[in-house]
Amino acid sequence: MRKVALNLQPLAGDHITGIGTYAREVVRRLSRDLQKGDYATIEGHVFDFLGRNKAEIMVRQHIETPKTKPFSVKTCKIMPLGLLIRMKKLGNIVPYHRLMKSDADITVFFNYLIPASLKGPSIITVYDMVCHRFPETMDQRNRKLLTKHLPESCAKADLIMTISEFSKREIVDCLGIPEQKIRVAYCGVNTKIYTPLCDEIEFTENEKRLARKWGVAEPFILYLGTLEPRKNVNTLITAFEKLKPDHPTLKLVLGGGLGWQYEPILEQIAKSPYSEDIIRTGYLSESDKIDLYHGATVFAFPSLYEGFGMPVLEAMACGTPVVTSNSSSLPEVVGDAGVLLDPEDADGFAKAMGRFIDHEEDIEHINEKMALQVEKFSWNATTLAYGHGIFDVIQ
Numbered sequence: 324m325r326k327v328a329l330n331l332q333p334l335a336g337d338h339i340t341g342i343g344t345y346a347r348e349v350v351r352r353l354s355r356d357l358q359k360g361d362y363a364t365i366e367g368h369v370f371d372f373l374g375r376n377k378a379e380i381m382v383r384q385h386i387e388t389p390k391t392k393p394f395s396v397k398t399c400k401i402m403p404l405g406l407l408i409r410m411k412k413l414g415n416i417v418p419y420h421r422l423m424k425s426d427a428d429i430t431v432f433f434n435y436l437i438p439a440s441l442k443g444p445s446i447i448t449v450y451d452m453v454c455h456r457f458p459e460t461m462d463q464r465n466r467k468l469l470t471k472h473l474p475e476s477c478a479k480a481d482l483i484m485t486i487s488e489f490s491k492r493e494i495v496d497c498l499g500i501p502e503q504k505i506r507v508a509y510c511g512v513n514t515k516i517y518t519p520l521c522d523e524i525e526f527t528e529n530e531k532r533l534a535r536k537w538g539v540a541e542p543f544i545l546y547l548g549t550l551e552p553r554k555n556v557n558t559l560i561t562a563f564e565k566l567k568p569d570h571p572t573l574k575l576v577l578g579g580g581l582g583w584q585y586e587p588i589l590e591q592i593a594k595s596p597y598s599e600d601i602i603r604t605g606y607l608s609e610s611d612k613i614d615l616y617h618g619a620t621v622f623a624f625p626s627l628y629e630g631f632g633m634p635v636l637e638a639m640a641c642g643t644p645v646v647t648s649n650s651s652s653l654p655e656v657v658g659d660a661g662v663l664l665d666p667e668d669a670d671g672f673a674k675a676m677g678r679f680i681d682h683e684e685d686i687e688h689i690n691e692k693m694a695l696q697v698e699k700f701s702w703n704a705t706t707l708a709y710g711h712g713i714f715d716v717i718q
Contacts, residue, residue: 325363325717328427329353331396332404333434334385335369335378338580338606340549341633342450345486345510345705346433347385352706357713358392367396368423368430370404397423407438408472414440429481429717431709435469436476444716446709447480449473451630451651452493453553460553460627462583474498481716484508484709486631489652506712510631511702512640516609519642519690520617533618536611537602542680543574545619545643547612547634548626550589550603551582555625555648555666560591560601562623562672567597570680578615580606616641621679624648625666632656636700639693644684646675660689660696 333339333346350367357363367386371378379396387393399422407414407422418440420426429444430437437447453461454469461469477483477498483505485491491505520526533539544563548554556577563575575597592601607615616622622638624647632653638645645661647653654663664671678684 325429325714326366326427327353327357327363327713328366328368328423328425328430330404330430330432330434331367331369331382331386332432334382335371335376336381339385340580342434343385344633345448345450348511348513348702349433349508349706349709350386351388351391352702353709354386354391354394356706356710358394363713365392365394366425366427367394368399368425369396370399370402370407372400372403374398374400397425399423404438405468407440408436408468411439411472411475414438418442429713431713432480436472437480439475439479441479444481445479446482446484446712446716447476448484448486449477449490449494450486451490451628452497453628453630455497456493457553457628460551460583482506482712484712486510487652487655489655490630506708508705508708508712509700510633510636511700511705512633512636512697513702514640514697516613517616517637517640526617529614529617532614536614537576537604539574539576539602539618541618542570542572542620543576543618544676545576545578545615545622545638546624547578547607547615547622547637548624549579549582550577550585552584552587553627554582555627556588557591558625558667558669558672559623560588560595561669562625562676563601564595564597565669565673566677566680567600569677573680574600574602576602576604576615576619578604578607578612612637613641616643619643621646621676623672623676624653625664625672626650626653627666629653635661636697640697642690642693644679644686644689645693646672646679656700658692658696658699660692 333343354365369378379398419438420442431446433448458466477500494500622643622645628651648666649663662675
């Protein structure tokens with residue numbers, strides 16, 4: 324029987340975002356699928372320096388459901404994972420497998436980098452090449468860490484998983500990694516909870532929740548994501564300002580936390596003549612996200628660069644029309660089910676969103692297209708790709 328170790332560092336915090344969500348959904352299903360018929364045993368790994376972050380508790384809260392099969396989680400409290408990575412081969416003094424007291428046949432990482440001291444086969448997950456294509460939009464510390472260590476991590480790993488064909492091409496182009504070493508495992512969406520509202524009663528209850536929590540009602544434009552330069556929220560604010568004179572009750576809801584270099588965005592909001600109608604929610608729970616998707620007139624996502632763009636897929640799954648960028652992976656995710664525009668085209672975004680606000684689009688036809696597009700992406704397929712990758716590496 325094979326032993327598979329899953330590094331669970333993206334799940335070690337209270338609030339998880341894109342990478343954490345991806346890791347959570349894959350880990351939940353891998354822990355179930357790999358242990359069916361006793362094909363493999365699973366162990367989790369997490370670093371929690373001096374035990375200050377209660378990482379194992381956080382991890383278990385994120386991954387354990389009635390359907391997941393329990394597995395052991397091993398915690399290293401001697402040092403942070405980032406330090407071990409920066410130590411490079413000096414980490415061989417106390418290598419990864421000794422820190423974790425692990426004899427796993429393969430270790431799977433969900434956040435770009437692996438320690439040089441790791442022994443045995445490994446799989447890493449690389450989501451995008453932001454550190455190469457848009458380094459100025461990243462936190463300086465993370466940028467330096469990725470720029471310095473990602474090439475050697477990709478060279479060391481036996482297999483690289485990524486989340487779109489676009490990102491696969493980016494990894495090949497930026498790092499010179501052989502194409503055959505990279506596999507695509509698309510993000511998925513849980514259509515049991517990300518799904519259109521069924522009837523007037525559900526719609527009315529959702530309206531009440533939105534009014535109570537954020538004081539919004541239709542029409543409103545929704546954006547979900549971190550507030551940072553790469554997300555290009557400034558273009559969306561400008562587009563909103565162009566629409567506002569003809570739509571006095573229109574609001575813009577910016578959902579998500581503050582990221583790197585968020586200050587210019589907050590400054591633009593403060594200076595806007597319609598600042599009172601621009602609502603920031605901060606970090607959102609999954610249920611709050613779904614409520615906002617259901618209530619929004621249109622979902623707008625003018626991002627400059629995405630490895631995948633999960634909010635776009637989630638919005639479509641909820642039946643919310645999408646206006647987004649024609650850049651990076653977003654056309655791959657949206658297909659012909661949404662409006663694709665130059666991310667810097669504020670006039671274009673305003674006009675496209677205005678057509679939905681004014682009910683000039685054939686929503687029924689768009690809903691049919693969105694439903695067909697959403698069917699192409701599932702977490703079960705994502706997990707199957709990881710399962711195949713694991714057994715191909717250790718066979």
